[in-house]
Amino acid sequence: MKRRTLLGGTIAVVMLGLTSGAVAQQPPIKIGMSMPQTGGLAGGGKASLLGIEIWRDDVNAKGGLLGRKVELVVYDDKSSASETPAIYSKLIDVDKVDLLFAPYATVPTAPIMPMVKQRGLLLIGNFSFQVNSKVGHDMWFNNAPWGPPDSWAASFLDLGQKAGGKTIALLAADQEFAQNLAKTAREVATKRNMQVVFDQAYPPNTVEFSSIIRALKAAKPDIVYVASYPPDSAGILRAVNEIGIGDNVKIFGGGMVGLQFGAVMENLGSLLNGVVNYNSWLPEKSMYFDGTKTFFETYAKRAVAAKVDPLGYYLAPFGYASGQLVEQAIKAVGSLDQKAIAKYLRENEHKTIVGPIAFSADGERKETAVLQAQFRGVVDKNIEQFRTSGKQVILFPEKLKSGDLISPFEAARK
């Protein structure tokens, strides 16, 4: 009798479990990653993570994936490349996560690529630049809008050429990322028979840019392509404002890192006017897709509490989009089989809050969606102004365009 009761009870519990309590009893789907939360990349890392967290909360509110809740396992990599291999080993072997997201930026991502390839794991990239070009991992998908490596420089030089530019000056920081940009710009310029009249790499600890800008001005270029890092971007723009750059310059900027972050933009204020620079997302009409507006409403509220970039345009929506990519793939495949998810991601176009995303064989975007936008009518010390459209007018790509280039540069600065 007792045994029968026990058996009956067990069956009842199991049945109950299979019907109503399924979500509660299944273990969560764990997505593991490291993220720079201290160190030089922390500003971007924190904003990116907040984007991913907003996606997690949204997807869990809708009942999770495959009937399971989504959980993030996140460690701080301190912006350091030496931290990430150990963190990802732990995520894979100890935490036994189901899926991996890469940390923000190139430097912390590069050292984990061989390991991820060797173990045959899917990795969603987070704004790294060309980390898979030599590794050739076929389960790598980058959320960044870069596209083919030369499209970044090509789009900027295109705009310059259309404005009548024939000669080019290159000013790049002496570090890998900026040098990669300068290299592609040099190649594109050669292909188009554009003469490079000034080509300098400045050391990362340069204090004063007056002399460099003076020498650049003396070379009388039509197009000035700058690949700089945040501390230098401010120094360069200040020197340009004081020394002047010459009336013949049609277009200035291109690859200046830092001008995408709220605090830096607020600091620079009117010095930004006229600069044409790369970006990933901007509050122009053409940039709103299904869910974008709702995302930024949530982000704006949570950014205050999280003390991260109040604008969050550059990285946060792409963090959310990473989540959307795996969400759609898992739903379509119906399992967590990483090979099947990778196959789905490679073969289909995916709807995200940053627009449709399709991947080429190397895991980068099929088509570039890097924006080239011109700062206009920016005033000093006002971060709220950047939330309105028209402050950064999109000139490229054609289908997202929201205005035309004002040239020459000196005219656009007024």
Next chain:
Amino acid sequence: MFSFELLLDAVVIGVLLGCFYAAVSLGLSVSFGLLDVPHVAHPAFLVLASYAVFFLNEHYGVDPLLAGLMITPFFFLFGLAAYRLYYETFEKRGSDAGVRGIAFFFGIAFIIEVLIILQFGVDQRSVTATYVGKAWRIGDMRIPFRLVVAFGVAAALTILLTLYLSRTYMGRAIRAVAQDQEALRLMGANPIRIKQWAFGIATAVLGIAGALLIIVAPVEPTLDRTYIGRTFCVVVMAGLGSMSGTLVAAIILGVAETIVLTLFGASWAPAISFAMLLGVLAVRPQGLFGRLS
């Protein structure tokens, strides 16, 4: 691409930049040059002063230079406390204090960096003032006002410190303690108190130098690392403890840097300070304006 105009421009900007280097090195010329304290936290103190100036400018609209003057008394007290801590924990204990002192000051520098990050975050900060972002036009040449301000402040600081060290009782005592601490003790003076006072003066100077730092360029918490090499280079090249020497050495460095930057390429510029330092030490081990002891 050589032209006389560019060369002239490089020299003028170089002199002004050199004056800025002098202003940020003068404090170190006292603390390291005269007192033999291995003060590697000097640039961290400098960045801390910049953030204090930023705070006053951002929240109360105080002019950066005035803010620099306002914080000098606090930096003087901070210097007194820092030296006392250093003396009690390291210098008092013996001959290897120098090496361990470096560790002590590195520790202080890291603590300052972390405190700044906790309070102000990792973003760059800058100040607003009428002389920031404008330039003075002479023919084709344009000279940024912020560098002209650096020139004026550096000149004033050098004159004041030189007069203080040569004309006042306390100033002469500081030079005496630099020469022979034991002799001073035999005369009944307390060398430690004099050194503490001098360290306070050296730190107070950083208040104004910190204001210059944030006037010349935006600051971020780890900026001190950029200045460790340059400031020590200037002080050693000048000949330890010479104020006017510091100004001249910094100007030489500034001019050399901008000429290389303008005419030969930016990549070579950082090597210049150390190449010149090695050159000077090979020919004149006591530095350009130092005296052989």
